[in-house]
Amino acid sequence: MTDMQWGIFTVGDVTRDPTTGRTPSEAERIQDTVTIARKVEEVGLDVFATGEHHNPPFVPSSPTTLLGHIAALTERIILSTSTTLITTNDPVKIAEDFSVLQHLSAGRTDVMLGRGNTGPVYPWFGQDIRQALPLSVEHYGLLRRLWREEVVDWEGKLRSPLQGFTLAPRPLDGVPPFVWHASIRTPEVAELAAYYGDGFFANHIFWPSSHTQKMVELYRRRFAHYGHGTPTEAIVGLGGQVFMRRNSQDAVDEFRPYFDNAPVYGHGPSLEEFTSMTPLTVGSPAQVIEKTLGFRDYVGDYQRQLFLIDHAGLPLKTVLEQLDLLGEEVVPVLRKEFAIGRPAGVPAAPTHQSLLRARAASEAATPDATPTEGLTKQ
Amino acid sequence: MTELAVISGGLREPSSTRLLAERLEASVRKELGTLDIAAGSSFVELRPLGHPIIDAMITGFAAPALEEAFETVAEADGVIAVTPAFNASFSGLFKSFFDVLPEETLSDMPVLIGATGGTERHSLVLEHALRPMFSYLHAIVSPRGVYAATEDFGAPAQEGSALGRRITAAAADYARLVQGCGSHQRRDAFTEELTSMEQLLGGSDGESRR
Ligand SMILES: Cc1cc2nc3c(=O)[nH]c(=O)nc-3n(C[C@H](O)[C@H](O)[C@H](O)COP(=O)(O)O)c2cc1C
Secondary structure, eight states: OOEEEEEEOOOOOOOOTTTTOOOOOHHHHHHHHHHHHHHHTTTTOEEEEOOOOTTTTTSSSSSHHHHHHHHOOOOOOOEEEEETTTTSSOOHHHHHHHHHHHHHTTBBBBEEEEOOOOHHHHHHHHHHHHHGGHHHHHHHHHHHHHHHHSSSSEOOOOSEEEEEOOOOOGGGGOOEEEEEEEESSSSHHHHHHHHOOOOOOOOOOTSSSHHHHHHHHHHHHHHHTTTOOOOGGOOOOEEHHHHHHHHEEEHHHHHHHHHHHHHTTTTTHHHHHHHHSSSOOOOOHHHHHHHHHHHHHHSSOOOOEEEEEEOOOOOHHHHHHHHHIIIIIIIIHHHHHHHTTTTTTSSOOHHHHHHHHHHHHHHHTTTTTTTTGGGGOO | EEEEEEEEOOOOOOOOOOOOHHHHHHHHHHHHHHTOOOEEEEEEESGGGGHHHHHHHHHHSSHHHHHEEEEEHHHHHHHHHHHHHETEEEHHHHHHHHHOTTTTTTOOOEEEEEEEHHHHHHHHHHHIHHHHHHHHHTEOOOOOEEEEHHHHSSSOSSSTTTHHHHHHHHHHHEEEEEEESSSSOOOOOOHHHHHHHHHHHTTSSOOOOO
């Protein structure tokens, strides 16, 4: 795999196609999502990530079930989330689900954690949104230990204590999945990622790039502050949103009704205003390449780029065509262009293999280190 | 230099709300002058921000023109806010501006409130609509607001008129309030959130982070 990972992230919304008036069934949307994920592999991209939502009109309430199924149908792509709710999910269950997924996918798994901003979801899982921040911190602290320590004794404020708990199965090869922390504009999330030296994923889409710039700058600075390396060694991912046709005017004409009626931003600014203010690119593959190359001007060289291409009621056929364009015309060029002038100190995107190598290297450096990271003493 | 942000929510052109805002601004600067306080002012006219304000409600972020207005308010040491009375309250646009203004912007901000209306019978819009909203936003609302009905504008605009006297009295109160408050410390939610997270992480169980 190259230094940068390219892929897509889906929200999993079931939305009426405004051009035909047709709304897919939940069953259809789920099968379409699987088709899209397989296509990601077929066209040579690297990552498929799914959101987690617990209310209509969204279908991905059980991401590891979906990803486990996709793991069986693919061989190469990394399966991730966008995002797994660290607040409302129990950390023990997250640890178990992703351990199993890691084994099933032979290490093609990582996880993106987020806080979730849908208030009503909290009580459905026995939590309180007013505790969102302390929940994130406490749950994540526990999750890390479950993945790293064989036997966990733990006591916190927001969850019942654990005594002599051992996660089963242990993470594949004793290496936990790589963790990204995702945020739109909450500095706390960047701080959490920096504190632990994890990856930071800036949602980027639907917002002006100035927010992203500020968050990534903060994360890089704090990553260095906590002693994980230089700011350029921090691990950054970005979202993006594209709609392409060979002829850029065709792209604009075709996408406009989807844009105008989209959940989140529909019925607000015009397509033109929105594309000038946010990373959304509607146009030719060349325009997408140009705009995407511009991202590193404000976040620095980074590791992962995920595009949103399947929302707002776009039909499956159109989404698959977007993937063809990404795979054939856009990403190959971007891989080359991003490699040019990429400073030597910028790390490659983490994978299970790279984490294994890093562990072997650090064990070689300190001969009497414990056999797995998992046994770090308290 | 004391900076004033003057927010005017009138819709018509010419706008009587803008007129009241200008007279308040001039009078406040004069009163500040007698206290030896030099003041500058910037006007934030809401009418041209109508579309961006609604867009901000929908998308959650402000277009550049609106962002600039937010900056003007955030950088000010005092705010003069004037709305037309619509249906016995502030106008929807006026309220909407404060609905999208970033939280804490008006914390500890001295605010002078004003309103215009077709009928003087609605002058309590100052006390029943504007004052509670600004109190809720943690602003320090000046004790005397100014309401100007169509009739007031009919009267000659000299110093001696009833409206002129109300403006002068309100401006004098407000100038003393601005003097007392001193330069406004801008609240930075970004840094505050970061600090609270740092504390939360610092207080976690000391497990190795590496
Ligand atoms: C929709 C609407 C509702 C109004 N409601 C009231 C009202 O309840 N009380 C009042 O005194 N004037 C009311 N007016 C009159 C305006 O407050 C008055 O014309 C105001 O001075 C206009 O300000 P402008 O010239 O700055 O646009 C209303 C005007 C409109 C357009």
